[in-house]
Amino acid sequence: MLNRYPLWKYLLILFILGIAAIYAAPNLYEPDPAIQITGQSSAMVIDGGILKIATDALEESDITHFGDVATGNGPALIRFGSLADQSKAKKVVQRALGENYVVALSQASNTPAWLEDIGAGPMKLGLDLSGGVHFLMEVDTPSAIAKRLEGITDDLKSQWREDRIRYEGRVTISDTNVVEAKFPDAEELSKAADVVRKAYPELLREDEKRDDGYYYLQLNMSEATIAEIEDYAVAQNLATLRNRVDELGVSEPLVQRQGRNRIVVELPGVQDTAEAKRIIGKTANLEFRLEADNNATASEREQFNYRSEADQRRGPAYLERKVIMGGDNVTDARVGFDPQSGLPQVNITLDGDGGEKINHATRYNIGRRMGVLFIEYRTVTNRTIDENGVEQLSYSQKVDRKIISLATIQAALGKQFRITGLDSPAEATELALLLRSGALAAPMYFVQESTIGPSLGAENIHLGMVSVQLGLGLVLLFMLFYYRVFGLAANVALAVNMLLIVAIMSIVGATLTLPGIAGIVLTVGMAVDANVLIFSRIREELKNGAPVQSAIHAGFERAFTTILDANLTTLIVAVILYGIGTGPVKGFAVTLAIGILTSMFSAIMVTRAIVNLMYGGRRVEKLWI
Incomplete structure (x- = not known):
């Protein structure tokens, strides 16, 4: 019989919607502003005593707090009622505990325990929406140069000893990175210089005889060699930092070089900011x-x-x-x-x-x-x-x-x-x-550190939500006005599509950014494209004199290939954008790709299930489409 789904298809759709509703639910629970307290070393235990010092300092400063937790096996957590109290509390607690402890801004989840037990959690928000941590770090390139010279000096001394070349006293390295060795005669100096010439041709050599009767060999690096060492140190540290950030599980981080010897690290939407500061710093x-x-x-x-x-x-x-x-x-x-x-x-x-x-x-x-x-x-x-x-x-x-x-x-x-x-x-x-x-090729230290609070993203979130609501509302009104009852089915499918997008992004841990919200707005418009194609096909079949049930069946069946081709090409573009794009472009590509996949399911299966429930197996004389 035309336009009738078997029972298992209805059950499958209900099952998918139930799972989506459960995993989208954590996004309804807004997290509390909080601070986390950890030690500079993982071996340090954050117990009730440390927590009491922190809470006493907060009470002396008249800062309201609640939900204080210190398990001894992880960071201590203190919640606050406002972002202003959170910001003040960080400074107060840091002064009270000293530099052996890391006090970081965080967000304490309010997701019910039963949802957390099944792995459900809210979407991660990008730096432009939820805030995060921004570090500007400087690589100690002079240390890398000194380390390279020490290695060269050790190798040369070992080679000279093997070749039985005599040198007097110690081989020294000056503050200006000049290696100096003295020899008893010109012959020994010449042999030593030959070793240097073969092993390290990039070194600049100067020979001289001084008043004390010894022959001195001075070695230093050229500007090109120094620049090469500096570039290697920064590149190695950059790769190492990226690996560490990956180990932390941060979504869509930014780790990039700035200038000659500085590196910018941005960690958006992190919950355990204290851990990030300790590992990266x-x-x-x-x-x-x-x-x-x-x-x-x-x-x-x-x-x-x-x-x-x-x-x-x-x-x-x-x-x-x-x-x-x-x-x-x-x-x-x-x-x-x-x-x-x-x-x-x-x-x-x-x-x-x-x-x-x-x-x-x-x-x-x-x-x-x-x-x-x-x-x-x-x-x-x-x-x-x-x-x-x-x-x-x-x-x-x-x-x-x-x-x-x-x-x-x-x-x-x-x-x-x-x-x-x-x-x-x-x-x-x-x-x-x-x-x-x-390993880091050279030590690093902080030049600038800032924690960007979620208040900076509040306006972005508000405007983004307004744009989504406005776009969704206009699409719903247009579909309802233009396609009548079928437009109502399309609107229900569109709501299901939004639910699926939120659920999938929460499950896979994708990060929602401001460009990602733009991708969702675009998806809202694209999601009804499939329904427009289907409904237009049904109208054509009715104009050609096809029976109502046959027109509905042909509309869904014959429009499927066109819908698949159109969405597949867009999905390919989204994958390419994600593969070669940077952070903002990736955020747009993620929501676009997820929206394409969910719209295929909602616009075809869900819409047809609703239409089948309304018209399938019934004698229908006229369609309101």
Whole structure:
């Protein structure tokens, strides 16, 4: 029989609409403005004591708050009734807790627990709608240059020793990045210069004999070499930051270079801003060094403390200045647990060069101890009050170098081994993330940091919603006026389409931006195109004298190919826009693509289901279309 759906199709449509309604529901619950409190290190526990210090400071400042939570296993959360209270509270709590804690603006979800249990959550909003975090970071390129020179110096000294070239005293590096070595005669200097010429032809060389009777060789870098090192450091740090942001799960972030040595990071719609600040604002690296023997001079060894409190009792340890390998040779780092002690550890996998270095160093030093030095660069915010009573922020960098492992070499190591001595599983997870995302070629520090509150996006959201409502309302009126009863069916299908768009974006975690709202407005107009084609086809069939039921059937069947072709070509364009576009263009492409897919379902299946319910299996003399 024409224009009758089997029962399973109606049930399928109802099932899809029910799922869509459930997963779109969290968007009805507006989140509360809140602040999150975490430690600079994942090993720091945020318990009730820390929360009490924060709440006492808020009460002294007469800031109303509610919903205070501190589980000890994650960040503490304090909710507020307004954005103004949230902004004031951040400054008050940060002063009360000090720089060892990160206080960040956030939004506390009000989604019911039963919805969260099934994985339902609201749509993520972009930086232009919900606010987010903006960082301007500067790469310490002089540090990268100094690090490269230290590596060159170590290699040259090793090569000179192998070739039995005698040099006097130490090979020094000046503040102006000039490497200087002195030799007893011109012959030794000439041999050393030949080694430099072959190994590092890019270095500029100057030879001279001084009044003390020694021959001096000075090496420095050309401007082109310095620029190359700086470009590499910024590019490497840029790639590493992108990897870290990806690990954080931030949707549509912006990480791009600005100027010669600066990087802009924008994290839109993040909930756990404190975690983002800690991971991005921190530089962690590893150095593997052998323990210095008792005969080593002060210039050949360095003294370091242990990181673990349990090992502090043993006192400091001395490690050789020479670095066997750094964290840039790490290709993978995963968290595990020692099967014997049950303590957390990080399982390390090295690249070919790193595996060769560690194997060569350990093969000839079995029985000696090797230390793993953890180097952490943290940005410290300094707050001062100027003469006008306005708080001014400045940033400085704090460097911590501590031993996290000092173990005896039992056998030659290969590309895979483990690091122990970590304080907690959270710290092991953070270390693995930082190593896995890539080593930074040079330290970074904050030049500017700003948290963009959702109040900046309130007007955008309001105007965007007005545009959607206005567009939707005009389309509904036109369809109802022009197509009568069939227009009513199309309007119901259009409402279903909007519900499906919101549900799918919530399920897949797509980010809604202001261009994305424009895509939804466009989708509202495009969604009825299919219905217009179908209804126009039905009118043509009726004019040609076809029976009512046959006209309805032919209208849906014969318009399907045209609808499919038109939507498919638009979908291809949306995919291309997403593939090659930047953030705003991607936001537009996402909503456009989702809207095309949902409109195909709603305009064809849902509309036909409604029409079938109204006219299917009935004797109809005239259609109001």
